[in-house]
Structure formats: C-alpha cells, structure tokens
Amino acid sequence: MRGIPLVLVGVMLVTPACEREKRRYTELPAAADRSAAVRLTSLQPGAPQAPSNVQSPYQYNAYGLAEGKRLYAAYNCAGCHGLGGGGAIGPALMDDKWIYGSHADQIFSSISQGRPDGMPSFAGHIPDQQIWQLVAYVQSLAGLVSQDAATSRNDDQAVSKPENRIEDAKQIQTGHR
Amino acid sequence: MGAPLIQSVLHPAGVQAARINQLWWVMFWVCTIVFIAVVLAMAVAIVRGRRGASSATDATLSRWVAVAVGVSIVALLVLLTQSVLTGRGIEMLRDQNALRIQITGNQWWWDIQYLHTNPSLIVSTANEVHVPIGRPVEIVLKSNDVIHSLWIPALHGKRDLIPGRQNEIWVQADRAGFYRGQCAEFCGLQHAKMALTVVADLPDDFERWLSHMRGPAPAPTTDSEIKGRDVIERGPCAMCHMVAGTLAGGRTAPDLTHLASRSTIGAGSLPNTRGNLAGWIADPQHIKPGNHMPAPGLTSEELQALLDYLETLK
16 A cells, blocks of 8 residues: 555656647747837847847747758758758858847748848748747757757768757857858 | 549559469468368367377377378468469569659658659659559659658559668559559558559550640639739748749649649548638648648638639649
C-alpha cells in the first residue's frame, strides 16, 4: 500500500508532458495587428518606450518551428539568406546583427512588407500563419527561441550547428547594413 | 470516370503482376495442401493415441518421418523454383525503347515527369500517370522528404522511394483501364491519402494525351476566367503551384497546368468536381489535416473566379 502515493506522484509528474504542445493546421488568430505601426529602430522622440512583447505563437512549438524550417527552403528564403541563415545576397540571419530588429513583430513586418534593396513583400502571398512559423524559425537561427522546441540536426551534411544548439547572444539592432 | 478503379493483386493487368499472381496461387495451393495434411495427420495421431498404446514399431515411425521430410523438400523446391522463375520474369522487361517516367514522392502526393532528352518536351503532372499498353515503362523513383513506396498492385509489386538515391521499377500494362496505386510505406500523417491513378491507354490515345500535356494552359476567355488567372498569379497559389503559360511557377506543390484533366484532387482524396475543388481550396486542412497546403483566405468572388479558371485547365 505504501507504493500507491509514489505511483500517484509519478503519474502527476508524467501527465503534464501529454499536453506539451499542439499541432495546429488551421489559421491562428493574428497575434499582431498588421496595420499597427511596428517600431523598427530604438530611436524615438520623447521618453524611452519598452520594446514590444509580441511573440510568435510558434515560439515554443516544435511542429511550428519545423514547418518554418521547411517553408524557409520551400519559399526560397534560402536563395538569398542562405540555407542555414548564413547570408548571401541577403543579410545573414544567424548572427546577432539585425537591421530591422529581432523582435517577432519586427521580423513579421519585414517578411510581410518587404524591405528596400531586394526583400520582396510576402503579404497576400503567404498566409499569416506561415509567416509566424517563419518568424519563429528565423528567430531560432539566432538562438532566440526555446532550445527544447527548436529544430534538430539535418539528415544531410551539416554546414552549421543545429538550431537547437544555438545559444542566445546579445542582439544588436544596426539600422543599416 | 466511368470505368472501375482496380487495386487488386488478384486482377493483374500486366505481365509482371500476372507472374506475381501466378506465384501467389501456387503458394496458396501448396500451403493449403500442407495445412490440410498436417491437420489430418494430427487428427489421426490424437484418435490413435486415445485408443491406447501405439503398436507401431520404430521402423514404421522412421518410414513416416522420411516420407514427411521428402514431401516437405519437394514442396519447398516447387516454391523455390516458382519464386526464381517469377523473379526472372519480372526483370525481363528492360528495353532500350522504354518510356521513361520519373515519380518523386512528396508528403503526400506524387510528382510525375515524363522524361525526354529535350527539356522542352518534358511533361510535368501529378498524381495521375498515363501509360501506353504493350510498351515497357521505366519508372525512376525519387523522394523529396521521407521514404515512400510505390505500389500499383495491378501492375507490379512495391518499390521504395528513398531520399537521396534513385530507384527504378519496370512495368508494362497489357490491358487498357484504370488502376489505383497507393503509398505502401508509412510516411506521415496523410499516408493513407497518398494515392495515384494509373490510366493505361491505347498507344495512339497515349501519344495524343502526351502531346496535349506538352502544351501550356489554355488562355482564359471570359472575364471571370481572367480574374481567376489573376488570383493564381498575384495571390498565394503561385508561391507553390505551377501553371505553365502563366506567371505561376512554383515547384513545391502539384503542377496545375492540366488540373481539370485529372480525375481526383488531393492525391486521390476526392473526385475532381467543382464542389470538391471549392471545398478543398476553401479549407484543405479540413479534408486532409496536416497536408502542406494552407487555407489561402480568398473571398468568395475570388474563389468562384478561380474555380471558373481551373475548370478550363483541361
């Protein structure tokens, strides 16, 4: 009879793992309002404002991050930013320098609105849900998402560390290339 | 599609499937006879054992064991010979003049290309293979993501599609008809809805079909069709889908150039009707949860115009 409390404690410890995350196949409600202005620089008039705390809904979701990785190749982000985010025609995504900011809403607006000198606008071409998955994956390239959820090593030859082994570094917003 | 869709090893439509079918029946009858013989021998032993001590001498017992071993060896040799003959028969098709088709497995659809030395004559389609009857076909098998397996029971056995390497399988259809193929290696959430249709045509019909498939999509004529094409070109569709002759050039999803000529949508998920197509485009995740097509979020006018256009893509 003394074993029963132990078993109960064991069950309690194990059950939280069952609902660790959910796969969502249908559109999520938009987490950021596209019409709202997203600040792209730390310079602003008046008193300093707190940075935005909008997060990608897929920040802690392994399925969403894996989808983001798949879409990163499927939509040819890799064509300019490099397969592991190493950069080529476009700026590198795996380093700690961010021209338009490393916050989720800033990356979202970079993808949906496009940026001067080459980055096309994907609004109306990619559903918001997939943009959010890409946002989470792009953040994972710089170690900005949970390592528990980030994608693991590739099957093919590795050119860089797997995303779940990249550690967070202090992000710098450069505002220029 | 009026004709029935056949997916059965026992209704072969090609030389190889016929040989596999023959082997199946030989195995079936040999195993049936062995099973009946074993059950009978066991029944006799039980009945005699209950009557009292056996009067058989050691010599009789040895004779029966020898007979049983002899029969087993003969049965196994029959199966072995038949199996070797079948294996050789299946591999006999290789031919210089074979039609070459490349099938690439994707989660969860089949990308089909009719290979040609001239790149402008390569035909690209999805989930529906046409083959001429009486001519060997070499199918080159590749995969873009995980291991799949091509199985068209009416034509041949299974062959795996493995990422990073190339497999091949030779088939030949001898009877015109519609045959269903299916992915035979568990490949993820929608493995069950990863089917393909094989249409075996008369050689003339096949050549006509192939030359038609080489052409681009027909130009839209009505206002609604033109609007539908604009939806494809300027909306989300072109990110993944290809419609030859328009600006849509995506290559990560099925080629839509001749969508209306195919009998199913969603890799055999539903018959290709306007209603099903509308339901699919409005919410693909409802019909095939987890597939890689997101809901494009079109307005109802855009959707109707898109359907008008897609229906012209014969």
